[in-house]
Amino acid sequence: MSDRKRDERIAIMLALLSQRGELQVRFLPKGLGVSGATVRRDLAVMEETGLIRRSYGKVVATRRGAELPVSLxxxxxxxxxxxxxxxxxxxxxxxxxxxxxxxxxxxxxxxxxxxxxxxxxxxxxxxxxxxxxxxxxxxxxxxxxxxxxxxxxxxxxxxxxxxxxxxxxxxxxxxxxxxxxxxxxxxxxxxxxxxxxxxxxxxxxxxxxxxxxxxxxxxxxxxxxxxxxxxxxxxxxxxxxxxxxxxxxxxxxxxxxxxxxxxxxxxxx
Structure with missing residues (x-):
């Protein structure tokens, strides 16, 4: 998958987090139309850049409404x-x-x-x-x-x-x-x-x-x-x-x- 596609998926997940507060990881592959391995790689990128925090099968945004990296x-x-x-x-x-x-x-x-x-x-x-x-x-x-x-x-x-x-x-x-x-x-x-x-x-x-x-x-x-x-x-x-x-x-x-x-x-x- 290209970096552009990855960034689009990350933007979707951040928008969902803004609406819902947290996301269940197990539902993300089907919702995004990608494999579980792809979702895990995306979440790793988001965690490394300080956008999310992961725990017990859930992800939450570290700061709701925060400035996104320009690449996203x-x-x-x-x-x-x-x-x-x-x-x-x-x-x-x-x-x-x-x-x-x-x-x-x-x-x-x-x-x-x-x-x-x-x-x-x-x-x-x-x-x-x-x-x-x-x-x-x-x-x-x-x-x-x-x-x-x-x-x-x-x-x-x-x-x-x-x-x-x-x-x-x-x-x-x-x-x-x-x-x-x-x-x-x-x-x-x-x-x-x-x-x-x-x-x-x-x-x-x-x-x-x-x-x-x-x-x-x-x-x-x-x-x-x-x-x-x-x-x-x-x-x-x-x-x-x-x-x-x-x-x-x-x-x-x-x-x-x-x-x-x-x-x-x-x-x-």
Whole structure:
């Protein structure tokens, strides 16, 4: 089995744990459609990374609602993130621009869509973001210094903040783990929130990207107030009431349509 399939199974188990609190190991092979040996290997990976605790045929999450490793986030809501990335890249004009981009799985899809743009200079603290931008070797990529966070493969701290404050950005594209009109844009990590906040403060056009699972959630670290961001791009599974509330406070909220068939083309509304 590929690492992607494994990560998809782990994401499913974590979602179930979030709903139920604990899982019976003996039921997992049938539920996931794999062998008992495969489930045991998956659980070993989850235990090694501190996601679960095993005892007496059961597994429980070590921290419910905790930040997932970025490798697992890449396998969640992939089609939504791909379409968000394509739309955001179309919003950035085709002319010489300086763009700030954070780390994160959804921003990573924006980076993939921008990788063929020779007119861009992108400053990022995201190691995965930088790698995606460098694939075609045409975007000028500047990576901040800082301290690496292994969960998200990004750089944080005073050195990263200092590097970002030395620029003025035409656009900033930043991910968020939680979005609500009351709490604003939030994420799991206080240090990550500080970096994202600086990117937005230094940008003329502020863009947040997040799949619909992030709407209505609140995480511990605040990135920005809801009205301080110009544009949110999410997907069509977002609550209509939540989208309306965000638009009411001045956030231009665009949803990319996720069709029933993967062969259909996405649209924006």
């Amino acid at each position: 986030r890449h396998s969640q809501n992939t089609e939504a993130k791909r379409r968000i990335g394509a739309l955001v890249s179309s919003l950035i004009p085709s002319r010489p621009l300086v763009v700030a981009m954070s780390g994160g799985s959804t921003v990573g899809f924006v980076a993939k869509s921008l990788a063929s743009r020779p007119d861009l200079t992108v400053v990022t603290n995201g190691l995965d973001t930088a790698a995606s931008l460098m694939v075609r070797q045409v975007v000028k990529v500047v990576v901040t210094g800082g301290t690496a966070r292994s969960l998200s493969n990004d750089l944080v701290g005073k050195e990263a903040e200092k590097a970002l404050r030395s620029y003025r950005f035409d656009y900033a594209v930043v991910g968020a783990d939680g979005i609500s009109p009351e709490a604003g844009f939030t994420c799991h990590s206080k240090r990550g929130a500080e970096i994202n906040r600086v990117m937005l403060e230094q940008a003329d056009h502020k863009v947040i990207v997040a799949d619909s699972s992030k709407l209505g959630r609140m995480r511990q670290a605040k990135i920005a107030d809801i009205g301080s961001v110009h544009t949110l791009v999410t997907d069509s599974h977002a609550s209509a009431a939540m989208v309306a509330a965000l638009r009411k406070v001045g956030v231009a909220t665009t949803t990319v349509v996720i069709p029933a068939s993967g062969s259909e083309r996405g649209r924006a509304r």
